[in-house]
Amino acid sequence: MKISKRAEAVPPSATISVTTRAKELQAQGVDVVSFGAGEPDFDTPDYIKEAAIKAIKAGKTKYTAAAGTKELRTAIADKLQRENGLRYTPDQVIVNIGGKHAVYESMQAVLDPGDEVILPIPYWVTYPEAIKLSGAVPKIIQTDKINNHKITPQQLEKAINEKTAMVVINSPNNPGGFTYTPEELTGLVQVLEGTKVIVLSDEIYEKLTYGKTKFVSFASLSDDAYNRTLTLNGFSKTYAMTGWRLGYTAGPLEVIKAMGRLQSHMTQNPVTFAQDAVIAALGGDANIVEKMRTEFERRGKYMAQRLNSIEGIECPEPTGAFYCFPDVSSNYGRTINGMKITGSMDFAKALLEQANVAVVPGLPFGCDGNVRLSFACSIEQITKGLDRLKKWISQ
Ligand SMILES: Cc1ncc(COP(=O)(O)O)c(C=O)c1O
Numbered sequence: 001m002k003i004s005k006r007a008e009a010v011p012p013s014a015t016i017s018v019t020t021r022a023k024e025l026q027a028q029g030v031d032v033v034s035f036g037a038g039e040p041d042f043d044t045p046d047y048i049k050e051a052a053i054k055a056i057k058a059g060k061t062k063y064t065a066a067a068g069t070k071e072l073r074t075a076i077a078d079k080l081q082r083e084n085g086l087r088y089t090p091d092q093v094i095v096n097i098g099g100k101h102a103v104y105e106s107m108q109a110v111l112d113p114g115d116e117v118i119l120p121i122p123y124w125v126t127y128p129e130a131i132k133l134s135g136a137v138p139k140i141i142q143t144d145k146i147n148n149h150k151i152t153p154q155q156l157e158k159a160i161n162e163k164t165a166m167v168v169i170n171s172p173n174n175p176g177g178f179t180y181t182p183e184e185l186t187g188l189v190q191v192l193e194g195t196k197v198i199v200l201s202d203e204i205y206e207k208l209t210y211g212k213t214k215f216v217s218f219a220s221l222s223d224d225a226y227n228r229t230l231t232l233n234g235f236s237k238t239y240a241m242t243g244w245r246l247g248y249t250a251g252p253l254e255v256i257k258a259m260g261r262l263q264s265h266m267t268q269n270p271v272t273f274a275q276d277a278v279i280a281a282l283g284g285d286a287n288i289v290e291k292m293r294t295e296f297e298r299r300g301k302y303m304a305q306r307l308n309s310i311e312g313i314e315c316p317e318p319t320g321a322f323y324c325f326p327d328v329s330s331n332y333g334r335t336i337n338g339m340k341i342t343g344s345m346d347f348a349k350a351l352l353e354q355a356n357v358a359v360v361p362g363l364p365f366g367c368d369g370n371v372r373l374s375f376a377c378s379i380e381q382i383t384k385g386l387d388r389l390k391k392w393i394s395q
Pocket residue numbers: 038097098099100101124170173174202204234235236242246247
């Protein structure tokens with residue numbers, strides 16, 4: 001059957017390709033250590049599951065309003081006020097089918113063909129595809145290793161022109177594991193003042209910050225920032241709810257209304273009983289989330305320290321999310337066990353096939369010098385995988 005040009009142009013997600021190959025090898029009986037997945041290894045907390053079961057038993061199995069129930073949108077607006085200092089009414093919030101859908105739908109709502117979207121490297125693999133699906137053009141900005149790959153006000157200013165419609169800020173960042181400081185974000189806000197540029201602030205890893213790192217919501221920095229920002233978030237990472245598919249967008253009423261119109265035709269509401277579950281998640285014991293965060297912090301520190309002890313690998317300690325993003329480019333040009341390593345794709349392939357360790361190549365994130373390792377797995381797995389990596393690279 002004919003495939004549309006639009007669909008033909010979309011590559012499969014690189015992160016999913018690696019985990020699929022790792023699973024194939026596992027199915028053949030190979031003992032693979034996988035650092036590929038971008039999802040917590042913890043189970044969804046019981047109190048959240050119980051809320052969903054209660055909702056099903058209460059018959060909450062029918063359609064709701066397309067944008068999500070008023071009760072959930074109110075709970076999200078309260079959370080944004082309480083935790084992020086953001087004043088949104090429930091009508092300024094739309095519940096989406098995961099953060100991924102929030103990215104897609106918000107771009108569909110505000111971008112036109114020919115618009116440019118500033119995307120600093122490294123970026124989450126979905127952004128360029130969602131931008132292109134809206135007809136807009138990603139304007140990829142090279143960032144400096146020295147600034148931990150964060151875009152500077154000077155780089156942002158230089159990138160803006162009359163076609164610029166949006167800039168995507170993702171802090172804490174996937175795949176970089178870095179977090180913008182409030183001062184760094186303020187520098188970006190100042191550059192945007194007087195422009196019409198929309199900020200898509202993807203805050204899905206907000207609860208996962210480490211050490212002295214302080215998370216701040218972009219829209220909370222000033223009135224100007226509030227007016228130009230779409231605040232995007234979700235429940236997958238914070239509450240170990242990747243399979244529940246719940247995320248949200250908050251922003252100017254006219255944008256949220258436009259997203260609601262699109263959503264009413266594309267997906268209708270997010271799963272009805274899952275909406276009750278996330279109301280419970282938001283109102284639950286903060287210690288449960290904090291426990292998961294503390295464990296991620298311990299693993300991230302350990303992984304970065306182990307990676308840095310391997311010759312030919314350089315890794316900044318992550319300040320957020322659950323990824324290490326080491327520079328492995330000093331190995332490019334080498335031949336390991338007969339396989340020539342010319343970039344991150346070869347590096348990841350050879351490491352998986354020869355040492356049975358799955359990492360995600362940096363190329364689809366815009367950074368071919370690096371690979372991404374998720375530390376959403378046990379310390380034992382990290383130790384085992386990095387022992388293998390060390391042995392493999394030192395050949
Ligand atoms: C930066 C970022 N934003 C959004 C998402 C979307 O997550 P979900 O669709 O599970 O809510 C992800 C998932 O990997 C992510 O890494």
